[in-house]
Amino acid sequence: MNYKITHVTTYQYSSPVRVCHNYVMLTPREEFPVECHSYRLVIRPTPHVAGRRKDSFGNTVHSFSIEENHKQLSVTATSRVTVSPRDLPKPEETPAWETVQQGIVNKEDRLWLEACQFVYDSPRIRRSNEFQAFAAKSFTKDRPILEAARDLTTRIHKHFKYDSRATTVNTTPEDSFKLALGVCQDFAHVQVACLRSIGLPARYVSGYLRTIPPPGKPRLIGADQSHAWLSLYCGELGWIDCDPTNNCFAGTDHIPIAWGRDYSDVAPIKGVFLGGGEHQLVVSVDVCPLDEPVQVA
CATH class of the missing domain: 3.10.620.30 (C8orf32 fold)
Structure with a gap:
């Protein structure tokens, strides 16, 4: 099966966040039965500092810091993958x-x-x-x-x-x-x-x-x-x-x-932030088979 995956996380704050530091774990693991053809991570506002590494389990971890006032943070991860069937014994x-x-x-x-x-x-x-x-x-x-x-x-x-x-x-x-x-x-x-x-x-x-x-x-x-x-x-x-x-x-x-x-x-996203007051979190995930018709929800 071939998929396009879009995962959007949006935080809305009642007052400005002055600084935040976050980890993101949304990259598909590229080992059998999964092959990852592409991956893109878009963060708004644009981070001042960003990095990427593997953790002790082999998961891909992105890190970023934003050091400017913001009342909304969005993290959008988009990937294309192929998942192959695995033959299990009886x-x-x-x-x-x-x-x-x-x-x-x-x-x-x-x-x-x-x-x-x-x-x-x-x-x-x-x-x-x-x-x-x-x-x-x-x-x-x-x-x-x-x-x-x-x-x-x-x-x-x-x-x-x-x-x-x-x-x-x-x-x-x-x-x-x-x-x-x-x-x-x-x-x-x-x-x-x-x-x-x-x-x-x-x-x-x-x-x-x-x-x-x-x-x-x-x-x-x-x-x-x-x-x-x-x-x-x-x-x-x-x-x-x-x-x-x-x-x-x-x-x-x-x-x-x-x-x-x-x-x-x-955890897909975790971190700390300073300020912000009350906040709301909205998450949208779309796993789209590339060979099937779709309609907007």
Whole structure:
């Protein structure tokens, strides 16, 4: 699938902001199954200082500073990407999950050093007996890892009711799990917590999801949104992406932007500013397949 992605973030302030410093993480990761053909970041007002680097997870991070009074800040990221399908093995034919776990514990897996950083607690995710018990119902003795992962993904999907008003960006996995309500961030955080609680490496993934319109209806511009899912390390199979919000393995509708231990590592935009009074935030995301008709929302 070929996509053009446009992500616009606009801040409106009630009084002038005198200075701001920000990080932006909106560049698609260019590694299989994603190929990024172009990327452009436009910031208004134009920053006095700007830079670009890779973080410790390999995500592209842009930084900028504005040192003049402004009452509006807009950040527009535009990219063109191709997402290729990934051939997954039959879940029931994958290695037992204990084999992957022990490969990390005993440092026998060839990627144990990369994977082990995603086994431990992180700023927003804590392992617990409650999450371990929930995961154990899917990860029974000698069960193939992808079969167990698919079962856990389905159970979390059924456990939660999607409700964008029930949680906030700061809601803990423990609280969202008890509520059985939340959004994609909550679904992903809970599944990561479950997997880490049984000793399996799991990382949080932020990105985009193509919204498929009803049959016979054109796709609406501006109807897409940022999305979150997770990757489970499966030993010789590498990292496999699971989407508990939609009860599936990630496919060509998923475009990863960044990954880390949890949301705090991959927030699309974060920073500090001086002044501004009250502010309003408006975010618009458009994931446009380049071969489909569209109409303006």
